[in-house]
Amino acid sequence: MAKVTMTVNGKTRTAEAEGRTLLVEWLREGLRLTGTHVGCDTSQCGACVVHVDGEAVKACTALAQELDGAEVTTIEGMANADGSLGVVQQAFQDYHGLQCGFCTPGMVMSAAALLKENPKPTEAEVRHYLEGNICRCTGYHNIVKAVMAASGQDVAPVAAE
Amino acid sequence: MPKDTGIGASPKRREDVRFLTGKGRYTDDINVAGQAHVAFLRSDVAHGTINGIDTSAAEAMEGVVRVFTAKDFEGVGGIPCGWQITDRQGNPMQEPKHPVLAEGKVRHVGDPIAAVVAESAAIARDACEAIEVDISDLPAVIDMKKALADGAPKVHDDLTSNLCYDWGFVEENREAVDKAIAEAAHVTTLELVNNRLVANPMEPRVAVGDYAAHDDSSTLYTTSQNPHVIRLLMGAFVLGIPEHKLRVVAPDVGGGFGTKIFHYAEEAFCTFAAKACERPVKWTASRSEAFMSDAHGRDHVTKIELALDADNNFTAIRTETHANMGAYLSTFAPSVPTWLHGTLMAGNYKTPLIYVNVKAVFTNTVPVDAYRGAGRPEATFQLERVIDKAARELGVDPVDLRRQNFVTEFPYATPVAVEYDTGDYGATMDRLLEMIDRDGFEARRKESESRGKLRGLGLNCYIEACGIAPSSLVGQLGARAGLYESATVRVNATGGLVVMTGSHSHGQGHETSFAQVVADMIGIDENQVEIVHGDTANTPMGMGTYGSRSLAVGGSAMVRATEKIIAKAKKIAAHIMEAAEGDIELKDGQFTVAGTDKSMAWGDVTLAAYVPHNYPLEEIEPGLEETAFYDPNNFTYPAGAYACEVEVDPETGRVEVLSFAAADDFGNVVNPMIVEGQVHGGLAQGIGQALFENCAYDEEGQLLSASYMDYSMPRSSDLPMFQVDHSCQTPCTHNPLGVKGCGEAGAIGSPPAIVNGVIDALASAGHDVGHIDMPLTPAKVWAAMQG
Numbered sequence: 001m002a003k004v005t006m007t008v009n010g011k012t013r014t015a016e017a018e019g020r021t022l023l024v025e026w027l028r029e030g031l032r033l034t035g036t037h038v039g040c041d042t043s044q045c046g047a048c049v050v051h052v053d054g055e056a057v058k059a060c061t062a063l064a065q066e067l068d069g070a071e072v073t074t075i076e077g078m079a080n081a082d083g084s085l086g087v088v089q090q091a092f093q094d095y096h097g098l099q100c101g102f103c104t105p106g107m108v109m110s111a112a113a114l115l116k117e118n119p120k121p122t123e124a125e126v127r128h129y130l131e132g133n134i135c136r137c138t139g140y141h142n143i144v145k146a147v148m149a150a151s152g153q154d155v156a157p158v159a160a161e
Numbered sequence: 162m163p164k165d166t167g168i169g170a171s172p173k174r175r176e177d178v179r180f181l182t183g184k185g186r187y188t189d190d191i192n193v194a195g196q197a198h199v200a201f202l203r204s205d206v207a208h209g210t211i212n213g214i215d216t217s218a219a220e221a222m223e224g225v226v227r228v229f230t231a232k233d234f235e236g237v238g239g240i241p242c243g244w245q246i247t248d249r250q251g252n253p254m255q256e257p258k259h260p261v262l263a264e265g266k267v268r269h270v271g272d273p274i275a276a277v278v279a280e281s282a283a284i285a286r287d288a289c290e291a292i293e294v295d296i297s298d299l300p301a302v303i304d305m306k307k308a309l310a311d312g313a314p315k316v317h318d319d320l321t322s323n324l325c326y327d328w329g330f331v332e333e334n335r336e337a338v339d340k341a342i343a344e345a346a347h348v349t350t351l352e353l354v355n356n357r358l359v360a361n362p363m364e365p366r367v368a369v370g371d372y373a374a375h376d377d378s379s380t381l382y383t384t385s386q387n388p389h390v391i392r393l394l395m396g397a398f399v400l401g402i403p404e405h406k407l408r409v410v411a412p413d414v415g416g417g418f419g420t421k422i423f424h425y426a427e428e429a430f431c432t433f434a435a436k437a438c439e440r441p442v443k444w445t446a447s448r449s450e451a452f453m454s455d456a457h458g459r460d461h462v463t464k465i466e467l468a469l470d471a472d473n474n475f476t477a478i479r480t481e482t483h484a485n486m487g488a489y490l491s492t493f494a495p496s497v498p499t500w501l502h503g504t505l506m507a508g509n510y511k512t513p514l515i516y517v518n519v520k521a522v523f524t525n526t527v528p529v530d531a532y533r534g535a536g537r538p539e540a541t542f543q544l545e546r547v548i549d550k551a552a553r554e555l556g557v558d559p560v561d562l563r564r565q566n567f568v569t570e571f572p573y574a575t576p577v578a579v580e581y582d583t584g585d586y587g588a589t590m591d592r593l594l595e596m597i598d599r600d601g602f603e604a605r606r607k608e609s610e611s612r613g614k615l616r617g618l619g620l621n622c623y624i625e626a627c628g629i630a631p632s633s634l635v636g637q638l639g640a641r642a643g644l645y646e647s648a649t650v651r652v653n654a655t656g657g658l659v660v661m662t663g664s665h666s667h668g669q670g671h672e673t674s675f676a677q678v679v680a681d682m683i684g685i686d687e688n689q690v691e692i693v694h695g696d697t698a699n700t701p702m703g704m705g706t707y708g709s710r711s712l713a714v715g716g717s718a719m720v721r722a723t724e725k726i727i728a729k730a731k732k733i734a735a736h737i738m739e740a741a742e743g744d745i746e747l748k749d750g751q752f753t754v755a756g757t758d759k760s761m762a763w764g765d766v767t768l769a770a771y772v773p774h775n776y777p778l779e780e781i782e783p784g785l786e787e788t789a790f791y792d793p794n795n796f797t798y799p800a801g802a803y804a805c806e807v808e809v810d811p812e813t814g815r816v817e818v819l820s821f822a823a824a825d826d827f828g829n830v831v832n833p834m835i836v837e838g839q840v841h842g843g844l845a846q847g848i849g850q851a852l853f854e855n856c857a858y859d860e861e862g863q864l865l866s867a868s869y870m871d872y873s874m875p876r877s878s879d880l881p882m883f884q885v886d887h888s889c890q891t892p893c894t895h896n897p898l899g900v901k902g903c904g905e906a907g908a909i910g911s912p913p914a915i916v917n918g919v920i921d922a923l924a925s926a927g928h929d930v931g932h933i934d935m936p937l938t939p940a941k942v943w944a945a946m947q948g
Contacts, residue, residue, distance in 0.1 A: 020283070034190035035183015037415070039363045040448035044869030047363060075183035089181040093173050096838045100668030101180025102363040102415025108181065123882070130877040134869070136363050136416050137668045139845030139907075140877040142838060158882060 009077030026064035046133030056113035097146035099137035167681030171834035200285035204267035207862020271453025341477035345468035364415025370431030387705020414667035458532020501536025619918025627902030628713030628797035656764030663703010664715030709902025721789035814943025843907020
């Protein structure tokens with residue numbers, strides 16, 4: 001066991017970690033930040049995506065001890081300062097981009113990272129970027145719409161219905 | 162004009178805020194003070210005799226609390242099955258015991274042999290590896306037909322064979338069906354596989370058991386679609402805990418799709434172990450564990466024959482299906498290939514004679530049970546594929562062949578025991594054709610050909626039986642439960658309402674849509690209505706959510722309870738306003754007296770109910786709280802027409818879905834946004850089945866597709882934007898909301914469209930391919946093109 005300290009959602013946080021403790025375990029069990037989810041054990045599903053030093057990372061692929069000193073943002077840190085939903089979060093609600101909500105934190109974190117890299121992605125670019133995030137509920141239709149809407153684009157032309 | 166509030170509006174979902182900010186409370190987010198963690202040692206062979214289990218090394222490890230094996234469960238019941246099928250001879254199905262931990266034998270890869278309770282999940286997993294199990298391998302049966310062969314190894318030594326049941330439906334029709342097929346002008350025959358799937362809700366299953374010594378009560382937090390059903394099954398049949406000493410909580414649940422209906426051994430284990438260890442115990446499945454312990458879906462092998470007369474009217478259908486039960490009978494497994502499949506074999510068509518034979522088979526595989534659609538996708542797939550094949554053989558238009566055989570008059574009693582109350586299959590087909598520009602297809606096909614691709618148009622119809630189910634009917638059919646639903650509406654003194662429902666929301670948005678219904682009935686703001694679900698401690702006994710039943714059955718119970726509330730509130734208002742009860746009207750949250758200017762606000766009446774100073778105490782009790790149980794008198798029958806265009810790369814066999822259109826008739830719609838989302842998700846799962854997903858075993862029973870590395874889930878880049886439409890509405894005639902249910906339609910209706918489309922694409926290049934089994938992987942499609 002070792003004490004690991006990171007800046008999480010803007011605050012300095014410390015919790016213990018074994019050598020084998022994954023970042024996602026450290027967040028969920030060490031800090032009780034349970035918004036980040038675990039949906040698989042092969043780094044395929046993307047439910048655990050967080051931002052580490054500004055980059056989208058599957059938190060099941062990183063060891064907590066190796067990230068001592070890192071800056072981490074989780075879904076709990078994505079709302080506006082006044083507590084209202086951030087742009088991506090609000091678009092997911094507006095366009096019904098979530099159902100059961102389990103993949104949602106990872107989806108939102110991936111979508112936010114995409115929009116940082118590519119502020120006006122096409123439908124195909126959104127779909128390609130989100131390949132590493134599995135959703136079983138929505139068929140991705142409304143997620144794609146939400147991400148494009150969050151980028152400020154008019155989604156009427158991409159909505160087939 | 163779209164409505165802003167109430168029934169028919171699409172308000173933003175209230176549950177989204179917690180899910181979008183990380184404040185959801187899923188079972189794995191629950192930690193009970195002092196909890197220990199569980200890991201299961203699972204069989205790595207498909208079939209074997211357990212000669213001995215040495216747990217001593219595991220027990221000696223630091224941090225291990227206790228190790229359990231089957232001997233700790235002597236006197237504890239097996240996991241029960243909720244449905245008994247009667248076979249063609251009138252005998253009950255063969256029903257083996259399903260122990261919590263394997264007794265004497267292991268019967269599938271993943272069968273739990275032992276469980277470790279330890280201070281951490283990691284220690285529990287490590288300790289599992291220290292358990293020594295002496296197993297003698299036995300030959301496994303994986304293929305259903307081989308499992309039924311003489312001399313095949315038996316999954317359960319105490320049964321006469323691996324045949325669970327041989328079911329005929331309707332048995333009395335068999336000879337007439339045989340005769341009609343023998344005399345038909347044309348018979349189209351198709352043999353096909355409905356591939357085994359894994360439901361894969363993104364949240365793996367979790368169970369947390371807690372025992373309170375001070376009042377001898379147990380609590381189970383679990384990832385369930387129906388906490389009351391788990392309480393009843395586990396309490397009464399497995400652990401012997403009376404329901405008043407057992408609380409089951411299913412908080413936010415991350416998707417279900419059927420596989421979280423069933424009562425699982427891990428739930429019973431955690432509840433049992435919490436008491437035995439005198440501390441809370443928690444188990445969280447890994448995804449790999451989910452693949453080998455969540456009930457699987459589908460896995461039918463079918464031969465279907467469709468007989469037509471010289472005018473192309475359907476005259477008879479005969480099917481023979483082998484249905485895989487896996488190693489044990491999961492909660493509703495026997496009902497899926499029978500009553501949820503055989504009763505839908507008429508489809509949208511007026512075929513006068515139908516005979517369905519189903520042989521349910523035990524194999525050394527994970528139990529198989531209901532998965533989104535459950536029986537109805539299997540019925541739809543074979544029927545809509547054989548009709549398409551018949552159209553090709555006869556050289557007629559597949560739309561015309563369907564139209565000519567549509568049921569057009571309602572109610573319609575099918576030859577397979579159900580009565581469709583209402584529908585308009587021509588209307589959904591018309592709507593579909595408007596959506597897809599069929600006339601422009603040939604030009605699009607040429608454009609694809611110019612790029613070296615083969616384009617196909619596939620379409621089909623579907624019907625399903627939802628709103629499950631009339632208790633008296635399912636009781637006659639072997640159900641060991643009633644399938645009503647319940648709601649309690651509690652009005653608080655200041656006018657807000659709490660609706661406690663037996664339905665369970667795990668993605669369907671009930672907290673929003675149910676509030677729309679109740680608020681609309683009273684005429685108050687939706688934010689004054691709170692929906693409570695998922696906890697047996699504060700909801701009336703309900704049967705939960707599956708079979709697209711929540712609004713049709715649970716919503717109906719809620720409507721009935723709210724009607725009682727309104728009736729009582731009107732009595733109170735009549736007394737206070739000194740008017741006749743019959744003159745009281747409720748609109749927009751105001752009680753008025755007809756023909757006068759007297760009125761009272763909703764909140765003033767509710768306050769009077771709890772502060773009964775001026776109140777008709779001699780006539781009615783104070784308070785404003787009502788419960789209703791609603792038992793439907795028929796199923797509901799959503800139906801529709803679906804179409805897709807696909808492009809096949811002849812070089813590789815890869816299939817791309819270019820477009821998918823769904824025209825559904827769900828009856829009345831409460832929240833169009835949510836309904837469309839349900840269809841989108843169903844389509845993705847149906848397209849997944851058709852093109853990507855397959856749960857594969859090797860001949861020895863090793864599960865080859867036990868992770869997302871091997872089981873191909875549909876990804877965002879695999880799917881197109883969908884066109885969905887629910888403007889054709891024939892309201893259900895027998896429930897108060899006129900709703901039919903929408904949760905499963907997409908998964909039921911989409912696989913045949915995809916396969917029909919690929920067959921059409923290949924035909925355009927001269928490949929006369931009768932059928933390709935799902936999933937239509939590039940390898941299979943390419944092989945089919947090579948003849």
